[in-house]
Structures are given as C-alpha cells and as structure tokens.
Amino acid sequence: MAVVSLAATRFTKTALAARKERAEAVAKWAFFGMAVAMIIPLVAIIAYLLYRAAPSLSLEFLVEMPRRGMREGGIWPAFIGTLYLVVISLAVSAPIGVLAAIYLNEYARDTWFNRLINLAVINLAGVPSIVHALFGLGAFVYAAKFGYSIVAASLTLAIMTLPVIIASTREALASVPMAFREACWNVGATRWQTIKAVVLPNSISGILTGVILQVSRAAGETAPIMFTGAVFFKAIQPGTVFPYRLQDQCMALSMHLYTVSTQIPNVKESIPYATAIVLLGTVLLVNVSAIGLRVWLRNRKRW
Amino acid sequence: MTDPALSNPRTVGPRPRRRAWAVIGERALETVIRASGVSAILFVLAIFFFVFREAAPVLFSDDFNFLEFLFSAQWYPTSDINVRYGTWALTVGSFSVTALAMVLAVPFGLGAAIYISEFSGPRQRETLKITIELLAAIPSVVWGFIGLTVMSRIIVALTGAPVGVNLLNGGLILALMSVPIIVSIGEDALKAVPDSYREAAQALGATRWQIVFRVLLPAAKNGLLAAVLLGVGRAVGETMAVLMATGHAVHLPHSLVDSVRTLTANIAAELGEAPVGSSHYQVLFLTGVLLFCITFAVNLTADLVIRGVRRK
Amino acid sequence: MSRHILRVAQILFLGGLSAGLGALLLPTGCGGGAGPEPATTSIQVKGSDTMVNVAQAWAEEYRKVEPTVAVEVSGGGSGVGIAALERGTIDIATASRNMKPDEIERTRRNTGKEPMEFVVGFDALAVYVNKENPINEIALEQLAQIFAEGGTITKWSQLGVSIPGVSDDTIVQVSRQSSSGTYEFFREHVLNKKDFKLGSRDMNGSKEVVELVGTTKTAIGYSGMGYATLAVKMLKVARKAGEPAVAPTVENTLNKSYPLARSLQAYTLGEPQGAVKKYIDWMLSDAGQKILQESGYVPIPTGGKST
Secondary structure, X not given: OHHHHHHHOOOOOOHHHHHHXXXXXXXXXXXXXXXXXXXXXXXXXXXXHHHXXXXXXXXXXXXXXXXXXXXXXXXXXXXXXXXXXXXXXXXXXXXXXXXXXXXXXXXXXXXXXXXXXXXXXXXXXXXXXXXXXHHHHHHHHHHOOOOOOHHHHHHHHHHHHHHHHHHHHHHHHHOOOHHHHHHHHHOOOOHHHHHHHHHHHHHHHHHHHHHHHHHHHHHHOOHHHHOOOEOOEEOOOOOOOOOOOOOOOEOOHHHHHHHHHXXXXXXXXXXXXXXXXXXXXXXXXXXXXXXXXXXXXXXXOOO | OOOHXXXXXXXXXXXXXXOHHHHHHHHHHHHHHHHHHHHHHHHHHHHHHHHHHHHHHHHOXXXXXXXXXXXXXXXXXXXXXXXXXXXXXHHHHHHHHHHHHHHXXXXXXXXXXXXXXXXXXXXXXXXXXXHHHHHHHOOHHHHHHHHHHHHHHHHHHHHOOOOOOOHHHHXXXXXXXXXXXXXXXXXXXXXXXXXXXXXXXXXXXXXXHHHHHHHHHHHOHHHHHHHHHHHHHHHHHOOHHHHHHOEOEOOOOOOOOOOEOOHHHHHHHHOOOOOOOOHHHHHHHHHHHHHHHHHHHHHXXXXXXXXXXXXX | OHHHHHHHHHHHHHHHHHHHHHHHHHHHOOOHHHOOOOOOEEEEEEEOOOOHHHHHHHHHHHHHHOOOEEEEEEOOOHHHHHHHHHOOOOOEEEEOOOOOHHHHHHHHHHHOOOEEEEEEEEEEXXXXXXXXXXXXXXEHHHHHHHHEOOOOOOEHHHHOOOOOOOOOOEOEEEEEOOOOHHHHHHHHHOOOOOOEOOOOEEEOOHHHHHHHHHHOOOEEEEEEHHHOOOOEEXXXXXXXXXXXXXXXXXXXXXXXXXXXXXXXXXXXXXXXXXXXXXXXXXXXXXXXXXXXXXXXXXXXXXXXXXX
16 A cells, blocks of 8 residues: 555655654654753753852852851862872872773783783772772771871772773773784884884873873762861961871862761851862863863874 | 885894893883783772771671671661661662662663664764763762752652652662763664664664664663663762762661662761771671672673673 | 873873872871971861861861961761770860770770870750741650650650641651761660661761751751751750750750750870870860850850869
C-alpha cells in the first residue's frame, strides 16, 4: 500500500513517512530535553548563588581577614591556604602522574603486570575521598609523623588527584600518531629521545589540560584535608602572601565553606554564599581555562 | 640526494657515539619513569594497607562480632551501657541514596549521551560537552551547601516533609553529581559503535528513534553498563554532599523524605570525635575498608565490562 | 610554538619536582625557611565544637594583642581535642566536659605529663524548638521520653501541644553526632546515661541543630545557648514536672538553678609555659572574658580563677 501511494504522489509525504518524521522529531526533542535538563541546574545554581552572594561579593571580601568570629570580613587566609595545598599537591602529583602516563603509553607492553597498573589507576580514581582521608591520616599524619600539617594534607590530595593527571596525559600521548614515533625511531633515535623530541612537544597541550584539571579537583576537595591539615581558623598576619609554614595547619576555602555553613551561628546571610561563589568561581575559572587551552591548541593541530 | 653516503649504505660510518653520561642519564630517567608507572599499584596497596592497619586490631578483639558489624542496624559507638557497632542502617542508607540517584541519573545521563552522540551538530555537541565538564567540576562541598540551603527548602515547600535534608535531597544532589560521568562514558560507548551499523539500519528505513533502541543500545550495552557502574561508584563514595544533604539519621528509611546516614558521611562526622586507637576509631577505619572493597568491586566490574567491549 | 610551551612546561616540571622533594624533606627539619615571618609561635588549639566559636574569637583578637603568636583553632569535638592532647600533638585542648579518668591516665602514660585543667567559662545547654511552637517549658523527664531509647513521647500532642499549621505532629528529634561533648552531657544529665533513640537527626555542628530546628516546625533540639537565632526559641527547663521551670540565662547558669549548665574547660600538658601560659592568662582576663560573653557564653564570676 505504501508503495502504491508513493508512486501516486511522488513528492508528497506518505502516512508512513510522516509518522516516521514525527517519531524522529519526538525522539530528537526528548533526548534534547534530557541534555538540556543538565544545563538548567548548572545555570540555575550559579545564578541563585550569585544572587544570594551579591551583597558580600567584592575584592575586599577576597583579601580581608575574617572578623567578629568569622561572621563578617573576608576569606583571605582560607584562599591562601587553598593555594598552598593546590601548589604543593600539584608539585608532587604532576611529575609522578606525567611520568606514569609516559610509562603506560610509551613503554608498557600489554602484559598482565601492566594491566594490573591500569587497574590500579582506575581504582585509585574510584577510591572514595573519605577513604583517602583515612589513608592520609594513617599514613602521613601518624605513620610518617608529619602531624596535622599542610604537607600531610597536600600529599593526601596529591595521591587522590594522581589519576586525573595520568588519565588525561595518557589520552594526550595516545593522540600523537604512531607514524611520528616510527619516523623518529627510523633515524636512530632511542625511545626517550623520541619521547622528548616528538611525543611531548606534540602532546604538551593535552598534558597541561590534565594538570589544570588536577588543580580544579584539588581546590574543591574537602574530606581528605579535613582530617589531615585543614583547620577551622588560624590567625595570620593580614596582608602577608606566605603566612603559613609547611608544618603548620592552614585554612582552606572548601573547609571554610563547610564551617561557616554548619558551625558559625548568626553569620551574615550572604557570607556562606559568597564563599561558595569564590570556591565555585575559582574551580570553574580553572576549568574554563583548561577547556580554552584545549580548544585553541586543537585548532592549531597540524595533523 | 647525491650524497654518496646515502647512495651507498656501506659507507655509512658507525653511529656517532653518545656521550656516556647521556646514556646513563637516559637509563636513570627511564628507571624513574618505570617507577612512576609502578607507583600507582603501590599507592593502591598503601591505601589498603594503612587503612586496614588502623582497623585490624578491632577485627581480632573478642567483643567484636563481624556479622553484627555488617548486619545489625544498631549503631551506638559511644554508648555508656552497651556499645554496639552495627552498620546495616548506614549501608542501607548509602545504597538507598545511590539507588535513588541512579534512578534519576541513568535515564537523563543516557538520554543526554544519546543526544550528544546521535542528534546534535558539532557546535551544539561542543557546548553540551563543556557544560557537562563544568557540571562535573563543581566541588562536592558546594553541592552539599546547595542541598543544605536551597534544595532543602524546595523539598519542604513541594512535599510538605517536616525536614528538608533527607533521602530525596541526597538522591537529587548525587544524581546531578554522577550524571556527568554517565554522559561522558556513555557517549564514548556509543561512539564506539561502528557507523556501518547505523548506515545499515538507515538503509532498511529505520527512524533514528528505532536505530537508537534497536541497534545502538544493544550494540553499546556493555559500555553503557560500565557508564552506569562508574556512576554508582561515584555516588557510593561521595562524602561531603551527602554529609550535608541527607539529614544524618541512623535509621532504615521508610519513605523518600526520611533522613538517612551513609557509610561515608558517618566516617566524616565521627572520625574527628573518636579517640585515636579506641575501638570506635578502629571500627570507622573498618568501615573505610568496607567502602574501599565496595568501590573496588564496582570499578573492577566496570573495567572488565569495558575490556569485554574492546575485545569484541 | 609548542616548543616554547614545552620549554615552559619543562621549567615548571623541574620546579615542581624540586618543590615536591623539598616539601617531602622539609617537615623533618625545622622548616622555618618557608615562613617569611621570623619567630612566630604557633599555638594549636583543638577540641570542643561548642567552644570552637569562642576559641576562634579569642584567636582572632589575640592576634592584635600578641602579633607574633598565631593561634590555630580546630573543632571536631571535645573527644578529639583530648585525644590529641594525649598524644601531645597540640598545646591546648578545649572541652565542654571533664576529662575522664582513663583519659588522664593515658595522657600521663603517653607524655609523662599531668593534664592541667582551666575553667574558662560556662555554658547553658539550651533546648530549642521552632518559634511557632507554642510550648514554653519542658521537664527533664519529658525530654528523656522524647530522646531516649524506649521513650514513649513521639508526638507533640502527648505533651498537650498543638502546633498551628501542622498536620503530622510527630516530633523530629535533632541531636548531635555521638561523642561530641554536648551529646555526652545531654546523655548524662537528661537521659541518665541511657542511649538515644535511633532515627534522630544527628547534626555535625551546633549551628546546624539550631538551623534545622528553625526551619522545622515540629523539631526539638539542644545546643549551646550562644547559638540562638531569631527562628527558634529556648525552652525553660524544669528539673521535675511540677517544679518551676528556669530559663537559660547568665544568672541562672551562674547560680546553678538552670539544670543543664556546664563549665567549659581548657586543658594543657603540665603547667603551661611561655606563650601558652600568656594566652591562657589572657583568656581568663577581663578582655578575654568579655569576648567569651560576646560569643554567647557565661563568663566566670569576677575573681574566678582556674581550679
């Protein structure tokens, strides 16, 4: 029947074709709705937080000390503390992570041992943050005798964020075509010379992206530092840029958000929101710059 | 081109010797690289070792009953009269929040993955992927804060529940947190289905709706399963968000608006309180071991499922 | 171009590597190098969540009195502060309960020093309900029936209270996480050491208790009186049904007529020395006590001294 009508009205839709098109449109919009359902919360959350935070948001809020029992004033010590934690954890996890990824992608053959390493990386990424906290407490605070300190907290964060760097570095290395390496080997270069001269220059953008993502992850984590080195409050000299020593404990933005929203009574309404916005803003800014870098370098790719 | 050395390979001299220290340096560097690779295994073992080490004494003490630890809902870690360490209510709490989160996140996550891989144009795809990446970047303490302040009020207003921090709140927050991972892994799985499948189906006159349900979902089912499993792993292990959003009551939930407590939140709330070395402290570490094993199993399964896909 | 990026990355990488190694090695040494301010002394204070706010206010203010002393404050609970003192990892432990004999014993054994107790103020543990709840007073045994395991009061109507605009008047108990000093105090003085009913919302911070009560019409909770907000009210508490109920105020706390009053302690290892001694003396001075009162606690009567 469909065939007959198709012949008769060559350029008009058949009932079947119309139904198919309708179904097609319905499918498209249904899935589109689901995809958009994820954008809405993101936008709504940021807008709402911004709206509530507005009365406190200013440059002073960032660079001032908290006052009157953290009910007023700014978040400078927490902001600096987060910077400390991020920089030190990055200094530890970036080298190990990048080298581990180089090993996995450039050296490792497909043996059971290397599959085990892969599995370990996957599981390291899946270990709950609170278990990392228990590990940091048991290993760094007590066993290594670092005490509750910036070092213990940063090392815990470093191990926690290692898989982020390994995964994205691997991806970046894997995207360098095999032919590049083969060309280099054929002129007599060793494996390391090849990596240094060909593989790394061609994948550096992806590696940097991974490093940046590690920063964002480390800045936002709370549970692992709560028991290893973040404090409720620490009095520091206003205006100093390096107020903490490595064996001190420090304040951190994420921890600060937790304490002002659960512990301090009668805090100025907008302060927890403003703290949340600064934390969220820092993390998203870092992520956006990673994405920007990735897009920019991908457009410049020559192969 | 007319270089005699090239026209006659025999005249090529020995490769210029590299200096000794360059060779040694390279060897050393390669050793470091290898060591870094192996370090991942070491770290996982170290995590298990150190957490287990703190937990071990309680396992071998006489008044600790492992079955009671797993299957009793009585959690009285500091009681004066009768200390009981039963984590059943916490386990149920963890799994009910996770299950609710998955009920919400899986359809949306997979739907979004299908849209991104099958329906959207390149520009739209890029926008959606970036949004999802940003959604994934929101720190868990911010999610917890949103649950505590915003979501709880919405829930009280909509459902008339007495308390806004409850199972539903935690489930919603966890759903939003685990959707990104489901989308990105799910999209990878769909991308891995060869285009020839789609073309064949299209040639037979299938609509895209039919292609998705009859062709893509069956073909990518392992990858999609892995996506869901990784989402589950994420949700089970989440700490700060559930600590702040679930209401933290030791209690087998009877309805969506009951407050619950999860294994992770329980550790976070009580670890600071428990005197170091006490049996309460050791039991909390044991809970950590339990969590480690749960997530290990989930991730291992997901990995095996993905590997199965690659084999094919 | 990407060569340049590589160069930069290489420098960052090597810098990171050395910084990382430095970070690993530093804490074992004296580690003064990273701090640009010479001769700062850190005093580590850890313990009671009830006292963490006043401890923070003290630390903040002390910065102005003694700029070279940085006071670190962490909460976690009285138990954690005392546990840290036992290991000798902190200078001052704050506690809203007294140290138990076995804790004192462990401290002696671990550190060889005697813990010293200083009463730095008082606190009344207030019973909070939502502002819209018409109830004004409550007796201790009623509280026990509400909170204790096996207690029979589960609905507000059993107390003769009807809350306007509420259909389900099941009492929502809001409690604290186990082994916070507040939780233990409440268990000891209200529940007579019996256990809590399971199913209470065990909040992590004192503020959360009050916030939750403030947003839940059918809730009842307990917390230090310093945490009161406009959305809640504090009940008068009677020792026994029929006896006069007493409001949690400064006077009633000091004359001990309010049944849920407690002292706030600071513990040090041995007789405090140097900066720690100065800090504790300052806490007990008029200036320190004024801050305590501003934070919502009850100061030591004038002339009060450490016990």
